[in-house]
Amino acid sequence: MYKVVTKRFLNDAKSICLFEVEAPLVARHAKAGQFVIFRLDEQGERVPVSVAGYDREKGTVTVMVQAAGKTTKMLHTVEQGDYISDFVGPLGKATEMEGLNKVCVVGGGVGCAIAYPIAKEMHERGIEVTFIGGFRSADIVILKDELKAVSDKLIMCTDDGTYGEKGFTTVFLKKEIEDNIHDGKPQFDRVIAIGPDIMMKFLADVTRPYGIRTIISLDPIMVDGTGMCGCCRVIVGGETKFACVDGPDFDAHQVDFDSLIKRAAFYTDEQNKASEHICHITGGKRNG
Secondary structure, three states, X not given: OEEEEEEEEOOOOOOEEEEEEEOHHHHHHOOOOXXXXXXXXXXXXXXXXXXXXXXXXXXXXXXXXXXOOHHHXXXXXXXXXXXXXXXXXXXXXXXXXOOOOEEEEEEEOOHHHHHHHHHHHHHHOOOEEEEEEEEOOHHHOOOHHHHHXXXXXXXXXXXXXXXXXXXXXXXXXXXXXXXXXXXXXXXXXXEEEEOOHHHHHHHHHHHHHHXXXXXXXXXXXXXXXXXXXXXXXXXXXXXXXXXXXXXXXXXXXXXXXXXXXXXXXXXXHHHHHHHOOEOOOOOOEOOO
């Protein structure tokens, strides 16, 4: 059993919640870019979430979870001091940072929570970080102060203009690339983008003409997290890869986004039905 030692909501909409979980073995080995799989109880589903932080001395791991499906909504009802059944990890490969000097990190919505520890470690390594955080509106904006602290330049934007700049991340990424071209060469060593699949697809279209290596973090349907079930398969460079062991980071210019987006929608109806399930014992919805 794993104790929740800290819980707090990160935005006004209370759609994204931070959990600090007591998991010494995971904390000892976790790195930016990796993920864990949790279960609320022995009957619960296995849900992958990115590592958003860790404290090796305290033996804790931080995750930031958006209430989207049945289990993540139920997780939001777990209180500080409660326990969850499983917290397995770290899984996946850490984000590569060697040899980088100047990067642009782009986060979309809850993707900012995943991108934050990556930007933080890069900043600590002395890499110059420009961070672009995009949200639909002001009420779901997260990590304002945290992102400012780890960015040499921070651009926050919303679709409706209620916070920061008005517009999409693609527009601001293109502007930053154009503003950082010297002698005809883009100065960003790498672009790292994390967010909705469709956002990452369009960001890859922005960077492709400039030849900037672009890395994205994928979260396809996943079960075991060890490469055995094959559920998280993605097509990269014409080959089948498993996000859990080969990723979650992949070259955006090699990812088959059409198949990725299509597979992500396979179980939409089932997920909606699960969220509406009525518990016959309590008479309430299982989603909290």
